[in-house]
Amino acid sequence: MIKLKIENGYYLFKLENLLKERKLSINKVLEDTNTDFKVLKRIMTGELVRIDIFVIARLCDYFNCSMKDIIEYVPNKK
Secondary structure, three states: OEEEEEOOEEEEEOHHHHHHHHOOOHHHHHHHHOOOHHHHHHHHHOOOOOOOHHHHHHHHHHHOOOHHHOEEEEEOOO
């Protein structure tokens, strides 16, 4: 899990955990979801500039999960 701090909280990028839990290779997910390698790698490492909701939806359908199982935003406690 990758934690990316931002001004008001942080993002948790959990795609790599899903792959490990389900014993899937990134190549299998690429093939099954017709997603570009660079896009998946950026989601895994948190090196995103913007989030493509269509890719996230495709991954949620594939893994039968919700968005927060792939990327989760956690605000700072006030």
